[in-house]
Amino acid sequence: MRGLYLISFLVFYLFWVTSTQADSFVAKRIVTLAPNIAQLVIDAGAGNRLVGVTAWTSLPATIHALPIGDSEHINLEQILSLKPDLILAWQGGTPPYVIHQLHKLGLNVVTLDTATLEDIGPALIKIGQLAHTLAQAQQVASNFNNELHQLHHQGKLQAPLSVFIDIWDSPLMTINGTNFMSEAASICNAHNIYAHNKLLTPLVSLESLITLNPDVIITFSDQSRSIWIKRHFPRAARKKQIIILNASKFTQATPAILGQIKLLCHDLDKIRRTKNQPA
Numbered sequence: 001m002r003g004l005y006l007i008s009f010l011v012f013y014l015f016w017v018t019s020t021q022a023d024s025f026v027a028k029r030i031v032t033l034a035p036n037i038a039q040l041v042i043d044a045g046a047g048n049r050l051v052g053v054t055a056w057t058s059l060p061a062t063i064h065a066l067p068i069g070d071s072e073h074i075n076l077e078q079i080l081s082l083k084p085d086l087i088l089a090w091q092g093g094t095p096p097y098v099i100h101q102l103h104k105l106g107l108n109v110v111t112l113d114t115a116t117l118e119d120i121g122p123a124l125i126k127i128g129q130l131a132h133t134l135a136q137a138q139q140v141a142s143n144f145n146n147e148l149h150q151l152h153h154q155g156k157l158q159a160p161l162s163v164f165i166d167i168w169d170s171p172l173m174t175i176n177g178t179n180f181m182s183e184a185a186s187i188c189n190a191h192n193i194y195a196h197n198k199l200l201t202p203l204v205s206l207e208s209l210i211t212l213n214p215d216v217i218i219t220f221s222d223q224s225r226s227i228w229i230k231r232h233f234p235r236a237a238r239k240k241q242i243i244i245l246n247a248s249k250f251t252q253a254t255p256a257i258l259g260q261i262k263l264l265c266h267d268l269d270k271i272r273r274t275k276n277q278p279a
Contacts, residue, residue, distance in 0.1 A: 027086035027130045031079055032057070033098070034071055034090035036252035037112060040120070041088065043255055044127040045136035051082045058248060074098050080105065086130060088112055114253035117180050121145050124255075144255045148187070151261055155189045158265075159272055163190040164214040164236065167251070169224055172204050180253050188265035190216065210234050216271055218264070220247035243267045 031052035032038040038057045041050055050065040054074075059065060066082065069075040072095055079087070084107065089099050091113040102109045110130065112123045121141035128137025163185050165174050175181055177195030185192055193212040194202060210233055217228055217236040225244055228237040236242060243264060250260040 025130070026132045029082065029084045029086070030131070031068060031082060031084040031087045033074065033088065033094045036114060036254050037088045037090050038065075039252065039254040039256070040112070040114075040123055041127055041131070043137075043140050044124045044131065045133035046127060046131035049131055051084060052079060071095075072098070074101075076101060076105065079107070084108075086110065088127070090114065115178070115180065117148060117183055117253065117257070120253055120255060140255060144258065147258050151187050151258070151265065155187045155265060158189045158269065161190045161215040161268055161272065161275075162193050162212070163216045163218055164193055164209060164212075164234075166217055166219040166224060166228075167201065169227060172206065172209070173201055174204055175201055180257075181250060184250065184257060184261050185218065185264065187261055188268050190264070190268055206231075206233075215241060215275065216268065217242045218245060219243070220245055220250070241271050
């Protein structure tokens with residue numbers, strides 16, 4: 001019986017020590033391995049802790065973080081020189097071999113999942129816990145979730161439309177229904193015509209696009225819009241029902257995507273009002 005008490009005490013003691021150490025950890029030097037993860041760190045109130053970021057990361061002038069490569073080609077020497085106490089990886093985006101290399105070097109790596117819009121809130125809170133900026137992180141997450149819920153409710157009241165999300169012009173490339181951008185469009189009751197494709201970012205042919213004949217094309221530049229108008233097909237191009245969104249905000253899972261969803265819903269509503277007009 002005495003041995004049982006001793007074991008129970010040791011288990012409790014180890015749990016207490018582990019919990020205390022976890023609670024006392026405060027990330028002060030953060031490296032992020034994806035642009036959207038860096039933005040989440042900023043949104044969670046820990047942007048001044050960033051010391052290293054990947055290529056294509058947009059930072060305000062007040063934050064001075066050094067480049068450490070891109071998501072697939074990380075400069076390990078640069079990372080080590082920055083002496084990070086926390087590295088934030090992107091689940092599904094950061095290659096497993098990169099995470100493995102960082103672990104082998106004894107670095108503290110935490111992986112964040114931002115596959116869906118609903119993952120954004122928990123990712124913010126996790127960062128807030130690690131950086132001890134939990135109050136701001138929770139507030140930002142709560143505001144995001146509330147606005148997202150409201151947009152969901154409003155979108156359900158609108159007539160459905162079919163959309164093609166053009167993420168690359170040559171070769172022509174889109175995303176399937178598992179990507180958060182497809183989810184974002186569905187909030188406005190706009191349904192991705194390639195949602196059921198098995199590939200996350202499938203290459204598509206103009207022939208299949210003409211057959212599926214979407215109501216609307218979503219793209220990210222005036223140049224791309226001009227290309228579609230010159231093609232004069234499918235229907236969306238012929239009727240110039242082409243919506244341009246901000247690529248850096250719509251293609252990254254951060255709270256900033258809300259503004260693009262609102263813009264998308266607004267433009268889709270305008271198209272709905274003219275949908276029955278002849279081409």
